[in-house]
Amino acid sequence: MKLTILFGGASYEHEISIVSAITVMQKLPSFDINLIFCDEEHHFYKIDKKEMKAKSFSSAKYKKMPLLHVSRGGFELKKTFSKELIDAPVLNLIHGGDGEDGTIAALLDFYDIEFISPRKEACVFSFDKGYTKLLADSLAVKTLDYEILSQGDKPSISVPFIIKPARLGSSIGVSVVKDESEIDYALDVAFEFDERVVVEPFIADVKEYNLAGCKINEEIRFSIIEEPQKQEFLDFDKKYRDFSRSSKVNEAKLDNIMVEKLRASFSKIYGRLFEGALIRCDFFVIDDEVYLNEINPIPGSMAHYLFDDFESIIRELLNSLTKRKRVEVNYQYIHSINQAKGK
Amino acid sequence: MKLTILFGGASYEHEISIVSAITVMQKLPSFDINLIFCDEEHHFYKIDKKEMKAKSFSSAKYKKMPLLHVSRGGFELKKTFSKELIDAPVLNLIHGGDGEDGTIAALLDFYDIEFISPRKEACVFSFDKGYTKLLADSLAVKTLDYEILSQGDKPSISVPFIIKPARLGSSIGVSVVKDESEIDYALDVAFEFDERVVVEPFIADVKEYNLAGCKINEEIRFSIIEEPQKQEFLDFDKKYRDFSRSSKVNEAKLDNIMVEKLRASFSKIYGRLFEGALIRCDFFVIDDEVYLNEINPIPGSMAHYLFDDFESIIRELLNSLTKRKRVEVNYQYIHSINQAKGK
Known part of the structure; x- marks a missing residue:
């Protein structure tokens, strides 16, 4: 199955995205993968798989690789006498700005390229923690006071x-x-x-649980629930290492009632808004009540470590993507006005 | 002053956008205007000013005009031996989908093109009437129950x-x-x-008032307040004619207290969210209380008829636009990890 991994971006999480892409590529061995890098100047490059290591970017070696342009249906590579269109569906792995703020989703949508990613509306609500609170309130999902x-x-x-x-x-x-x-x-x-x-x-020793999932054919497919490692919070360095993790995690020990509560909160947040995306929600549990902490609309390395069969999830999600409904323009009003004018 | 009017789009309001663009062009006689049309296939065309009439689009004559590609800093026109970059700031006049849903704003932002338009976050909150309610609630602006x-x-x-x-x-x-x-x-x-x-x-005979404005150098510049013509609501035909109106309107007869109330509600909604845009808010007044009915993030023909000096407003708004802050990528983490590894 063909897939384009799009990574980089003009974002504070640019480097995290590179690490994430290296990891995800390794976790999808049966896929036919194209790698497209977006640099901080918003130029796109086709990255040779053999050069898919952090140093190719930090040393600016990527600039010697082929430049691409977004075009209707894909990314275009101009050759001397021809053009090649990379038209595989895209996995948006640009963390932070560009990727998670809705810019890339809008760009891919505009050019009719299929993609796995939160759409721009979902990005606006998850990228801004204040708007996440509004969304959660409107869906009757609890969050901490703020x-x-x-x-x-x-x-x-x-x-x-x-x-x-x-x-x-x-x-x-x-x-x-x-x-x-x-x-x-x-x-x-x-x-x-x-x-x-x-x-x-700040609630010391609060119970934290992470749950990922995506909707495939109208049904949410949940990951296992992880109780993340106990530390006050992950700073950037730790998170950076975390994004490159490749081993599976242990499932949190929870009774069925709590598992269902966490899943129900996830489902409310995901709704129709996050269709097309695989997201991770991070929850707190306080006095047996579930509170949404954060939505990770493009989780680090796609939270592959929370899924038993990550390749199948991505394959099925790709197969279930629906294209944006196209509006037909028929100039009905202009025609009727011109007719009325005798034109 | 240079300005590109961008209009059309794959939207149910495609035809309204054409009418709006024709009107706005006439209302900015001192500007050096480029006209760029986005067709339903998302191709961009440079429209000859002499051909700027509804029939050029309904007859598909526009397809014979030069094709443009979005490029860093502007729209590119390829000539046989050279390229021309149309790099004037853009007035986004695409009503409905594409223009008002945040897609065009994201596209222009990504390619570093300056523009007058609600940004994508503002679009998400104003395009969806349910999300408008969430926004208004969070800003303590009343709306009708829903x-x-x-x-x-x-x-x-x-x-x-x-x-x-x-x-x-x-x-x-x-x-x-x-x-x-x-x-x-x-x-x-x-x-x-x-x-x-x-x-x-539905409240029969409810008082309705429309107020437009934009922020210029941290200060909101308000239009006059209009009491729109009394009819239950404008259907598409009437609205279509309304979008091409070219005469000024009469100011609503309101006391200072009510004017200030309406302006205060407008200011709350506009906030930082709508910076870069000229919007029109439509309000109801019930028992002396102001209720937000709708945000028009790209009002028909830019609500020019509500401003005494429309050209000055657009000129000053263009001069006050700020570019998106660019993120610098320095590969600090990759460098430090490679150093630790002795690479």
Whole structure:
């Protein structure tokens, strides 16, 4: 089965995307894979599989590989006397800006290229943690209380709390504030990455569970549920290593009622909004109640380690993709007006 | 001042966009205008000003005009031995899908082209009437009560009510239901255009006021407030004619307190979300309280008829546009990992 892995992007998570793509490629051995890299200037390159290692990018060696242009139905490679169209469906693996903010989804949609990715509406709600709260509220999925601050605002809740830039993933710019003396610095850090910042109470030793899934033929296919390794939160370095992980994880020990609660919350969030995407939702459980912490609309290395048969999931998801309904333009009104005018 | 008017699109409002573009071009006589047409296949054409009339499109004559490709910084016209880049900032005048759903904004952003238009986040909240409600709620702007229906659902509120497809403008698929016998037909009509439908109480003789504006250098510049012509609602035919209107309107007779209330609601909605756009908000006033009815993120013919000096507004808005902050990729993590590995 053919698949194009699209990675890179003009994003703070550019490097994470490279690592993620290297991992996912290895986890799909039976696929016929094209690799397309988007550099920070938004140029696309066709990457030779043999050169698919971090150094090809950090050394700018990729710039010697063939340049591609987005075109109707795929990515076009111009040769001296001909053109080649890479028209395989795309797996959008650009984490952070471009990939998770809806830009790439809109671009692929506009050019009629099939793709696995959250669509732009889903991206807008998951990329911005403030909008994620609105979405969850509207679907009756609980989240922690929160405040949204703009530059100059101070949190009104008391320590300990966690401060996050509204629109970044991979824990970039995130701080746990345990003492009031740390507030200003933590705010400065977060405001480096966004003009809006989310503040939430920090709950020590809160139970965390991660669940991934995607809708295939109207049915959600769930991954196993993971209880992530216990540490306050993953900082960028740890997350970076985490994105390249290749081993399976152990399933969390949960009773059926809790498994169903977590799945029900996942299903509400996924809804129709995330169709076409494989996402991971990170939940808290407090007093047996499920709270949505975060939606990862393009999880690191596609959360392959949570699925028993990752290749089958991706294959079936690809087969179930539906194209955007095309609008037919028939100039009915212009014709009728011209007729009325005798033209 | 240079400006590219982009119009057309694969949208139910394709024809309205053509009419809108013809009108706006006439209302900006001192501008040096390029006209770029996006057809239903998503091909771009450079339209000769002399051919800027409805018939050039309905007769497919536009297909003989030069084809353009989006490229970094502008639209590229390939000539036999050279290339021309149309790099003027773009006024996104594509109404409905493509233009108002965030696709065009994402495309222009990706290719580093400056533009007047709601950005993709703003589009997602204004294109879908259900999401508009979430946005308004979160900003403490009142809206009418509502229900969102999926295929098979029935309204639980009693007649009279108004049924609208969640994601279309220009009154397409909208019905006022006054008798229960009309419900099924009205739902069928609305579901032709969207899989989700919004139902709201219909309030006869409700006071309606339209207010347009845009933020220029951190300050919102308001239009006059119009009380639109009294009819139940504008259907597509009437709206079509409305989009080509060229005369100024009379200002609504309102006391200062109400003007300030309407402006305050507009400002809350506009916020930072709509920066870069000139929008029109349509409000109801019931018992002296302001309710948001609809956000028109790309109003018909840019609501030029509501501004005393439309050319100055567009000129100043163009001058105040800020480019998207670029992310710098420095491969710091890959370098440090390679160093640790001794590479």
